[in-house]
Amino acid sequence: MPPAATNFRRPESVLVVVHTAHRVLLLRRADAAGFWQSVTGSLEWNEDNPRQAAVRELREETGLAVLPEALTDLALTQRYTIMPQWRARYAPGVTENTEYGFAVAVDSEIPVVLSPEHAEFAWFEFPRAAATVYSWSNRAAIEAIARNLG
Numbered sequence: 001m002p003p004a005a006t007n008f009r010r011p012e013s014v015l016v017v018v019h020t021a022h023r024v025l026l027l028r029r030a031d032a033a034g035f036w037q038s039v040t041g042s043l044e045w046n047e048d049n050p051r052q053a054a055v056r057e058l059r060e061e062t063g064l065a066v067l068p069e070a071l072t073d074l075a076l077t078q079r080y081t082i083m084p085q086w087r088a089r090y091a092p093g094v095t096e097n098t099e100y101g102f103a104v105a106v107d108s109e110i111p112v113v114l115s116p117e118h119a120e121f122a123w124f125e126f127p128r129a130a131a132t133v134y135s136w137s138n139r140a141a142i143e144a145i146a147r148n149l150g
Contacts, residue, residue, distance in 0.1 A: 008091040011082070012043045014054040016071070017103045017141050018062065021149060024129035024142055025109075027061065027118040035134045038141070040099075050100035058104065062121075063113030066104055074144055076101035078137040101141045 016039040018025040029035040041057035043050060051068050058064050078099045082090060090097075109123040124132055126146040130139045 008094070009042045009089045010045055011090055011094050011097045012050070013041060013097055013099045014043065014050050014057055015040050015076075015099050015101045015138060015141055016054045016058050017074075017101070017138075017145055018058070018064070018106060019103060019126075019145060020106055020109060020123075023109060023123040023125055024145075025062070025112065026122055026124055026129055026132060027112075027114065028120045028122075030117060030119040032134075036132045037134060038138050040138075042097075051102070054100075054102045061115045061117065064104075064106075064110075071102045071104050074101035074103055074141055076137075076141055076144060078140065080135070080137055099137055101137070101144075103141070103145050 018039065024038070026036045026038065029037065039058050039061045041053065041061070043053040047053045051071060051073070054071055055066060055068050058066060078101070079096055080099065082095055082097050087095065112121050114121060126142060130142045133139050133142065
């Protein structure tokens with residue numbers, strides 16, 4: 001763990017797409033109108049791997065508790081520039097984040113318990129979900145799942 005780990009976020013994160021056979025769960029951020037996304041979050045400094053962080057973030061943001069093996073590794077590791085309004089959360093000079101993509105399939109459009117980070121949730125058909133999410137990396141993950149489902 002870096003010495004300043006408690007002061008700054010780790011520039012590695014997870015993206016977890018929750019989906020049924022036909023729809024995707026999206027969460028609308030409370031601090032940014034119109035900013036829809038899948039479950040996301042930074043790895044904590046004490047976490048050994050992205051899968052561990054994905055299980056934690058899924059529980060924190062939706063109340064869904066899953067075993068690590070329930071997550072599908074999408075084999076999507078994407079690097080992107082951290083948005084300027086969120087750079088202060090990271091150590092000085094850190095401008096990029098590495099994101100690891102996962103998915104979890106559920107049988108039905110289950111209700112979720114939102115964290116204060118999000119204001120609402122909704123289930124969208126795959127094409128609409130891909131068109132609605134704010135980030136290109138989230139869009140790429142949704143589109144990859146849709147291709148795999150056929």
